[in-house]
Amino acid sequence: MQRKIIHIDMDAFYASVEIRDNPELRGKAIAVGGKADSRGVISTCSYEARKYGVHSAMPSAEAVRRCPHLILLPGRMSVYKEVSAQIRAIFARYSDLVEPLSLDEAYLDVTECQACHGSATLIAEQIRAEILAETGLTASAGVAPNKFLAKIASEENKPNGQYVVTPDKAAEFVSALPLRKLPGVGPRTAEKLEQMGLQYGRDILSWSLAELSEKFGKFGHSLYQRARGIDERPVQPSRVRKxxxxxxxxxxxxxxxxxxxxxxxxxxxxxxxxxxxxxxxxxxxxxxxxxxxxxxxxxxxxxxxxxxxxxxxxxxxxxxxxxxxxxxxxxxxxxxxxxxxxxxxxx
CATH class of the missing domain: 3.30.1490.100 (DNA polymerase, Y-family, little finger domain)
Structure with a gap:
């Protein structure tokens, strides 16, 4: 049976919770993170702040330099965890196969779910609607036949949107996908790929597994499979800590x-x-x-x-x-x- 996988990703989660609880922040450039004068790092930021080049994992001092009017908040982890529990309770209504990746994102396997006539697309829309109604927050979703495609798809229509990759469109979707969007492709790997003339998924198809493994080691196997839209990893409700x-x-x-x-x-x-x-x-x-x-x-x-x-x-x-x-x-x-x-x- 063809799997039906949904990847749900909350939109600017920590920042959105702060804006929800303090409406005066709406429309302003805000970020949650450590202090700029004590080596703080940005956890997340509003979309208004992102227009200035602010992003997660950026040093707070650099974020303030790029966006001088940035409102920097310390964060309230206990509140974020409470909201995350609400969201996971919504997931549980649709599937027992839920794999949380963090407080604000998770995979759901809805292959056996009969809600919405078994349509994964409608299930994702309904989950997002329930999250908005019960938490006041927006979420984006990717719907696809495997985890890799679902995660990439959830980024396509952010914020507050969703994207569906049907099995018959998977090859076309991956063919046009910039390789820098693949999980595991950082700046250095992206630069190496570009130097080899490899920029999109379609560029990998002419390379054999042996050739990619020789150039990229273990990551070569992942490149080979992802360029073909292959990902056989199951959704794992519980993961062993390694x-x-x-x-x-x-x-x-x-x-x-x-x-x-x-x-x-x-x-x-x-x-x-x-x-x-x-x-x-x-x-x-x-x-x-x-x-x-x-x-x-x-x-x-x-x-x-x-x-x-x-x-x-x-x-x-x-x-x-x-x-x-x-x-x-x-x-x-x-x-x-x-x-x-x-x-x-x-x-």
Whole structure:
């Protein structure tokens, strides 16, 4: 049976909640994020702010520079979680197969849903109408035969719209799709693709899986399949957590490896608390530099020791090439073992 997948994505979720609760903000450039003078980062912003080039993950200081009249709000996570719970309750009326991706977006498999005569298009319209009626917020939707196409489609008519990719139109849709819109294609990959003369989905079709894998490694397989509209991933109501991590953005840039080591050791108590004794099989250290480029270094380990941390950090630090460090993070890959072991510390 052909799957019917809906991807629902709330429109500027955090900012929209703030505008809903304070109508005086309507029509103004607002953003939710940290303070501009303390290394804050934008979580989301209104569409009025986006006209000035403000976007999520942008440093708040840069956002204010681009939009001097930007209204910067600290955010109310407890309220956002409450609204998200309302939205998920609406999803549950239509399917048990709901895979939340974050507080403001989710996949729904409505293949077996009999509402709206089984029409996924009408189901998506009805869900969006109920979200608006019950929360006062707008949502956009993508309807397609798989998750990849549904997610891309949900961006086509934002805000407060939806787009349908029927099975017979999937190949045509992907053929004209800019490759930079594919999940996993960042600025560097997009640049590499363009240098190879690859800009749209249709440009990939003449490349074999072996050729793409040679050029892009594991991502080559994803390119090959997505350019053909293939995505066999099921909607998963619950996902196994594969890693646990913690990171911090520094008030002042770090200039030495020793400073990074001190910050890492300061993060360990919180990491240990989040692990809750679960066994793990690998450590990863993340450094983000002052130019916002970042690197990660990893090593196999089932315990945390000073030697292991120093070794992995040294590998990451070598890539700094004189750059200052603005963010330090550490994460562990969780073991598949079901038996809970006591975390071993050897510091």
């Amino acid at each position: 890693s646990v991590g913690v990171e911090t953005t520094l008030a002042q840039d770090l200039r030495t490896e020793a400073q990074c080591s001190a910050v890492l050791n300061g993060l360990l108590p919180e990491l240990i608390q989040r692990l809750r004794g679960r066994p793990f099989k690998g450590l990863t250290i993340k450094l983000k530099f002052h130019d916002f480029q970042q690197t990660t270094a990893a090593g196999q380990a089932d315990r945390i020791s000073a030697d292991i941390l120093d070794s992995i950090l040294h590998t990451a630090w070598q890539r700094a090439a004189g750059r200052r460090v603005r963010l330090v993070g550490i994460s562990v890959s969780l073991s598949e073992e079901t038996q809970i072991k006591q975390l071993s510390l050897d510091l």
